[in-house]
Amino acid sequence: MGDALPQPVLIVGTGLLGTSLGLALRRHDVEVLLVDRNPENLRTATGLGAGRAYDGPDSGPDVGLVVVAVPPDHVAEEIDRALSTTDAVVTDVGSVKTAPLTALADHEGLARYAGGHPMAGSERSGPLAATPTIFDGRPWAVTPHATSSDAATAAVEELARLAGASIVRLSPGEHDAAVARTSHLPHLLSVLVAGRLVDAPPEHLALSGQGVRDVTRVAGGDPGLWQQIVTGNADAVAGLLAQVREQLDVLIDAVDRGDRGQLGAILELGVAGTRAIPGKHGGPTRPMASVFVSVPDHPGELARLFADAGASDVNIEDVRIDHDPARETGLVEIVVDETRADHLHDSLGSRGWETHR
C-alpha cells in the first residue's frame, strides 16, 4: 500500500494529530519525517515511532508531501513556508479551511495545496495522547480549492485512506459552513448552558441528570484552542449564531405568552434535527433500542454480563453504565438494533439477569 502517496511525508507539528498520523502511516511503512518547534514534543514523537526527525532539505530525498498539523493560528504561515521551501504537495489538518486559504491567495505554489480536516480528536492533547487508531472510520474532510491540482487532491485523499479515515470531499467554504453547524455552534451553545451552572447553589445542581451532562460535555474543551477555531471561522459561526438568536427570541416570546403552538413548533424542529444526523461513520441510521440490566457493582459481573450478551448473538452498538457507589449496584444500558432488543432482553432474562426495556 501507499504507492500513490508522495514520499517521504513531512509532518509539521507533533501534537496529538501530527503524532497520531505519523504512527498511522508507519503501520504502512510510509517514510515519515517530523519537525516541531518544541524539541521535547519532537523527541517524544520520534520515540513513539511516529517517524524520524527532519534535518532539512539537504539531508535526504526531496519531501513528497507536507502535512501541517499545528494550532489554527499558525496553519497559514506553515503552509506558506512548506510551499515556499519545497516542491511537495502540501496539506493541513486544521479545523478551519477558508481563512488560511485567504491568507495564501497570492502564493504562486497554491496549486500544490489541498486542505484536509480529520474529524478526530480527544480531550487530551500532545504526542503522549497520540494513537494510530484515532482516525479509524472517522470522516476526513478533503477540501481542494479552485486551483488545487488533481495530483495534490489525490495525494491528500490517499493520505486520509492510509490513516484509516472515510473521505468526505467538500469545498473549503462548504467545509467551514459544515463544521460551524455540526461542531462550532453546538460547542458554543453547550458553553452557554454550562456557564449558567456556575452560580447555581449546590443543592440545585444535585438534581443534575444525564441530560445536562450530555449537553455540557463538550463545553469542557480547551478554551485556548476553541478561541482560535471560533475566530478562524467567524463568518460562518456568526451567521448561525444570528439564526439562533432569532429562534431564541421566538422561544422567549412563546414562553412569555404561554404560546404552546409556537413552543411546539420549535420543539418539533429540534426532534427533526436529531433525526437528520446520520448514523455513526456516515452509515444509514438504523433504529436502535436499549435493554437495561441491573448489575452488581464489581468487575466480574460486568464480564459475566457481556459474556451472556455475546452468547445471545446480538451485536452491541453502545453501552452506558450508570452506577451508584453508595449502593453497590449499577444499571447497564445496552444499545442494540431495535429488531434484536426483545431477543437480548429475553435471553439475558433467561440467564438470570434483572432486565427491562
Place this chain on the structure above:
Amino acid sequence: MGDALPQPVLIVGTGLLGTSLGLALRRHDVEVLLVDRNPENLRTATGLGAGRAYDGPDSGPDVGLVVVAVPPDHVAEEIDRALSTTDAVVTDVGSVKTAPLTALADHEGLARYAGGHPMAGSERSGPLAATPTIFDGRPWAVTPHATSSDAATAAVEELARLAGASIVRLSPGEHDAAVARTSHLPHLLSVLVAGRLVDAPPEHLALSGQGVRDVTRVAGGDPGLWQQIVTGNADAVAGLLAQVREQLDVLIDAVDRGDRGQLGAILELGVAGTRAIPGKHGGPTRPMASVFVSVPDHPGELARLFADAGASDVNIEDVRIDHDPARETGLVEIVVDETRADHLHDSLGSRGWETHR
C-alpha cells in the same frame, strides 16, 4: 420495611412513572392500588404486578397515601380531587412544583400535600416501559410547601426511600429554579442546536461527530410533554433564557469583533460550569480517565475484553463503544478512576489488547 408509609398507596396514573413506582413498592410488599382514565394502561399495569385496580372508597380500607402520576397539565386537578375525596397524604411526581401549588392555594386540605419529583425517566413512555429499578440511586426532590404537615413530608420521604431514590429536600420554588437550570434550559438550547441541523445539506451532516450527538440527544424528547413542562415552569425558564440571550449577545459581539479576550472569558465560564456538576448520584466528583481499546466487531470479543478488564481489578465507571459497520472493528472507551487508568492500560496491553490513553 415500609412501617412508616401510610397504606394502602393509591397511584393515580399508570404511565411509565406510576407503574414503575407500583412495581418498586410491591418489592417491599406495600399495598398498592392503581387508577387510570385509560383502562388499557390500567390493565397493563395490574398485569405487570404494579398493584391492583382501585374500585373506589367503599371497596376497602381508607387510602393512606395518594401519588399523582399524570401529565403536568392534569397534576393540580388530580391533587385537588385526592385531597377532596380522601383523608390521605397526597403527593405527586410532576416536573414542576409551583404552578400546581398556586392552583391549589385555597384548598383546606393543603397541609396533607407535599410535592415530589423523582429525577428518573426514559425516552419511552407508558406502563410497558416501566421498571422497578428506574428510581435506583436517582435524586428524588421532596418539596414540602410552607403549610405541609410533618407527617405528609415524612410519608413522601419514606416513599422515595422505598423506591430506592436519594432524597433532595427543596422548597417548591427552589425546585423549579433548579430544574429550570439543570433540565429545562439544557433541553431548550439542545433543541435550538438540533433545529439548525434540519436544513443542512447531507454532505455537511456527514461531518457530525460525537459532540453534536451528545449536545442534541435530549432534543429528541416528546414535544407534547416538554410543551407542558416548559409552560408550567415559564417564570424560572424565562429568567434563564433572558440570561442566555444576554450572554449570546456578548458572544455574537465577541465573534464579530474577533475579541479573543471576551470569547475566552465565555469559554472559561463554560469549563467552570462543567466542573460544577456533581458526580453521578450526587457523590463527589472524582477525576476520571479513559483507556481506549481496539476491539474486533463481534460479541465474543467484547466479553473477552470485559473479562480481562475485570481481571485487572479496576472498577469501570463508564463505557462507550464507537464501531464502524464497514470496518469490522470498534473502539471501546473504558472510563475509570484517573489513578487506575495506567494500570488498566498496561494490564490490557499485557493481555494482547491494542490500547491507548
